[in-house]
Structure formats: C-alpha cells, structure tokens
Amino acid sequence: MAENFRKNLTLPDLAATSLLGARIAAVLRPGDLVALSGDLGAGKTTLARAILGALGVGEHVPSPSFTLVQSYDTPHLRVSHYDLYRLKRPGELAELGLDDALEDGAALVEWPERARLPEGLTITLDSAAAGRRAVLEGPARWRVLENVDV
Ligand SMILES: Nc1ncnc2c1ncn2[C@@H]1O[C@H](COP(=O)(O)OP(=O)(O)O)[C@@H](O)[C@H]1O
Numbered sequence: 001m002a003e004n005f006r007k008n009l010t011l012p013d014l015a016a017t018s019l020l021g022a023r024i025a026a027v028l029r030p031g032d033l034v035a036l037s038g039d040l041g042a043g044k045t046t047l048a049r050a051i052l053g054a055l056g057v058g059e060h061v062p063s064p065s066f067t068l069v070q071s072y073d074t075p076h077l078r079v080s081h082y083d084l085y086r087l088k089r090p091g092e093l094a095e096l097g098l099d100d101a102l103e104d105g106a107a108l109v110e111w112p113e114r115a116r117l118p119e120g121l122t123i124t125l126d127s128a129a130a131g132r133r134a135v136l137e138g139p140a141r142w143r144v145l146e147n148v149d150v
C-alpha cells in the first residue's frame with residue numbers, strides 16, 4: 001500500500017503562507033478536498049485566500065462564516081470555500097452541496113471537524129513563536145507536496 005503523506009512546515013510570515021497557498025493551488029484538481037484545521041485566528045482563511053489568489057481569484061474573498069460556502073470559478077478549476085463553524089447538524093453539509101462541489105471541482109473546508117468529510121489533505125495550523133506552524137497530512141495522492149519549502 002502506498003504510504004500516507006505527512007509534512008511539518010513553519011510559516012514565519014504571510015509571505016510563507018502565500019507561497020504554501022501557491023504550491024497547493026498548482027497541484028489542486030477536481031475531487032480534491034483540503035481541510036483547514038486550527039483554532040480561531042490560526043490562519044485558515046488566510047491560507048484559503050492564498051490558494052484562491054494563486055488560482056486567479058482577483059475579487060475579495062470573504063470569510064464564509066455566515067454563508068457557510070462560497071464558490072469561485074477560476075480559469076481551470078471550480079473551488080468551493082466552506083466554513084463549517086456554524087454548521088448546526090453534520091447532515092446540513094449535504095444541503096450545502098459538498099458532493100456536487102467535489103464532482104467537478106475542489107473544496108477548501110475550514111472547521112472540518114464539524115462534519116464527516118471525505119478523505120483529503122488536512123492542514124492543521126497553529127501559532128508559533130513567529131507566525132504559524134502547519135502540519136500537512138493526507139493519503140499518498142498528496143505526496144506531490146513532499147518537496148514544498150516555504
Ligand atoms: N503565517 C502567518 N504569519 C503571521 N500571521 C498570520 C499568518 N497566517 C495568518 N496570519 C494572521 O492571522 C490572523 C487570523 O487569520 P485568519 O486566516 O482569519 O484565521 P482563521 O480563519 O483561522 O480564524 C490574520 O490577521 C492573519 O493575517
């Protein structure tokens with residue numbers, strides 16, 4: 001069986017987060033789910049914005065904390081950005097169209113622990129002495145990020 005992927009990174013500043021976002025954007029394809037885990041203020045939305053920005057989303061990317069989901073048609077990929085913090089029941093996710101979103105696009109999901117999600121890349125963000133710490137974990141598919149350095 002192919003080995004799972006795991007990698008620790010330090011993101012000392014916003015430029016490092018932007019770079020990580022660009023590296024993820026470069027390999028993102030339909031069916032990919034990227035779970036962004038971490039406490040309030042950990043940098044989940046910042047990383048989601050970096051991924052979307054690298055994919056060419058020029059407009060302002062709001063935090064979807066009230067709408068729960070916001071979708072973007074980027075030139076090569078449709079990306080749905082979820083924030084499940086205010087999800088009332090795990091079943092509500094089906095109504096938010098996650099399955100459809102993954103059928104023809106990729107999904108970035110903040111507060112993934114609020115629901116039962118399909119397999120994907122999980123990025124856990126945490127405060128560090130300077131900036132943030134990121135732990136990337138996922139199935140073998142995500143070993144494409146093995147050599148990422150920021
Ligand atoms: N790598 C980083 N270094 C320093 N500050 C960061 C970094 N990533 C995010 N931040 C800052 O953390 C704050 C909260 O980020 P945000 O993305 O809104 O968190 P979350 O969505 O996890 O609640 C923002 O002010 C952002 O600029």
Ligand SMILES: [Mg+2]
Pocket residue numbers: 044045046063083110
């Ligand atoms: Mg957020």
